[in-house]
Amino acid sequence: MADGSTGFDPARCEVFRFSGWDYAADDARIELHYRLVPDDIEFTETIRFPDPVHRPDHETMAPRIELLHLLAGVSYYKAACPPQIEIDRPPSPAVARLVETVYRNGLGEFAYCNELTDLRRRIVLPDGTGTIAPPSKGREGIVVPLGGGKDSLVSVDLLERAGRDFRLISVGSSKLIQAVAATIDRPHLRIDRRISPRLLELNRLGALNGHVPITAILAGVMLCAAPVYGFDTVVMSNERSADSANLVLDDGFQVNHQYSKTFAFEKDFSDLVQTRIDPAFRYFSLLRGHPELAISRYFAEHCRRFHGVFSSCNGNFRLDGAAGDRWCRDCPKCRFVFLMMAPFLPPGELTAIFGANLLDDAAQAAGYAELLGLAGSKPFECVGEIAESQAALGLLLEHPAWQDMAVVRQFSGQLAPQPAGSWLTGLGETAIPAGFRELVDALG
Numbered sequence: 289m290a291d292g293s294t295g296f297d298p299a300r301c302e303v304f305r306f307s308g309w310d311y312a313a314d315d316a317r318i319e320l321h322y323r324l325v326p327d328d329i330e331f332t333e334t335i336r337f338p339d340p341v342h343r344p345d346h347e348t349m350a351p352r353i354e355l356l357h358l359l360a361g362v363s364y365y366k367a368a369c370p371p372q373i374e375i376d377r378p379p380s381p382a383v384a385r386l387v388e389t390v391y392r393n394g395l396g397e398f399a400y401c402n403e404l405t406d407l408r409r410r411i412v413l414p415d416g417t418g419t420i421a422p423p424s425k426g427r428e429g430i431v432v433p434l435g436g437g438k439d440s441l442v443s444v445d446l447l448e449r450a451g452r453d454f455r456l457i458s459v460g461s462s463k464l465i466q467a468v469a470a471t472i473d474r475p476h477l478r479i480d481r482r483i484s485p486r487l488l489e490l491n492r493l494g495a496l497n498g499h500v501p502i503t504a505i506l507a508g509v510m511l512c513a514a515p516v517y518g519f520d521t522v523v524m525s526n527e528r529s530a531d532s533a534n535l536v537l538d539d540g541f542q543v544n545h546q547y548s549k550t551f552a553f554e555k556d557f558s559d560l561v562q563t564r565i566d567p568a569f570r571y572f573s574l575l576r577g578h579p580e581l582a583i584s585r586y587f588a589e590h591c592r593r594f595h596g597v598f599s600s601c602n603g604n605f606r607l608d609g610a611a612g613d614r615w616c617r618d619c620p621k622c623r624f625v626f627l628m629m630a631p632f633l634p635p636g637e638l639t640a641i642f643g644a645n646l647l648d649d650a651a652q653a654a655g656y657a658e659l660l661g662l663a664g665s666k667p668f669e670c671v672g673e674i675a676e677s678q679a680a681l682g683l684l685l686e687h688p689a690w691q692d693m694a695v696v697r698q699f700s701g702q703l704a705p706q707p708a709g710s711w712l713t714g715l716g717e718t719a720i721p722a723g724f725r726e727l728v729d730a731l732g
Contacts, residue, residue, distance in 0.1 A: 296493035301368035306375040316340040322364040331484035337516045344515040351421040356508035358387040367495040378416025394501025396543040429519035430454035436464040437600035438587040439525040501548035526573040528716035529672035535665040545668045577714040580672035584628035620667035631683040648693040679708040
């Protein structure tokens with residue numbers, strides 16, 4: 289596609305090039321540049337930090353932007369997945385190895401769905417010296433990335449109950465996130481991220497497309513935002529089940545839709561940043577050790593003020609707004625969240641939140657069969673472990689208000705009883721720093 293007027297053939301592309309970045313301190317703006325060769329297709333992604341508290345200099349921002357540039361490039365690399373990667377300013381080996389890991393694991397679902405069996409072998413970044421950050425200046429503050437779903441709202445509630453000072457932070461202009469933030473009496477930092485329009489054009493013309501490790505990109509954005517807004521701690525809300533793969537390939541590779549929410553990514557990213565870029569920067573998940581069932585119980589019982597505004601449905605979520613209703617009521621995420629909350633709320637109350645009773649609709653049975661491990665693999669969505677769904681169903685089978693619902697009845701004889709006790713306590717490995725660990729005691 290030399291002139292952009294005909295279809296796009298990914299196979300024509302031989303090289304993906306990270307062609308530099310620009311930083312304007314005056315208006316707190318970052319531009320990230322990429323190119324596909326030989327068609328010379330250029331992409332520019334723009335990130336702006338409105339109402340900056342500080343305007344850090346180029347030396348402070350350079351190693352942060354270097355890492356963000358590489359992480360955000362995954363959205364553009366996937367358009368063609370060329371066999372060669374070039375970088376105008378090659379990073380240090382440590383940075384290169386982290387980014388390779390993020391691409392290989394974060395594009396696992398994308399490669400599987402597009403039948404790119406050799407993609408992991410193609411992802412090799414050249415090594416250079418990269419840049420080293422200057423000593424970090426005094427900076428202190430907590431931000432909670434807000435996605436509009438229940439998990440980040442549980443983190444908000446735990447921090448509020450502990451009397452901790454914090455700000456909300458989000459990327460994009462989602463109307464859903466704005467509505468949720470309006471119910472929380474905290475400052476809200478809103479970062480503007482503009483995907484290159486050229487990528488959207490290529491997607492229409494035949495580019496390869498699919499899931500990318502978006503949370504890894506957002507981690508890079510948070511790292512760049514820290515000196516602009518004056519914070520040093522990012523409290524994420526990723527739960528234990530993010531570590532659970534959707535499927536395992538013949539060679540043992542784990543395909544995980546939630547790779548960039550895993551404990552492995554959290555540790556790799558934090559370790560690299562603290563050793564090479566900013567020793568004071570903390571990036572961790574407050575909910576890491578807890579399963580979805582425990583988090584859902586807490587949300588159902590203690591976060592009722594959010595029940596009328598939150599949404600965990602990705603089908604109705606867009607970075608530039610929410611499409612119509614808060615719930616599509618026909619996707620794996622809607623089904624899963626409904627199932628997780630059902631043991632802890634009356635049917636009428638939960639139905640009012642979703643606009644329908646998904647467990648009393650026989651048409652939902654096929655979707656629930658996937659969540660329960662009775663058909664196919666675990667859906668490519670941010671859903672919990674199969675055993676966790678089975679445990680939730682076991683609670684409903686013993687619950688007088690839920691046991692006669694159509695979907696519950698349908699699966700009542702197909703699964704062995706699963707004890708729910710272990711799914712209501714925190715048992716997983718975490719990297720929660722001292723001073724925050726006691727906050728999660730309320731989750732069980």
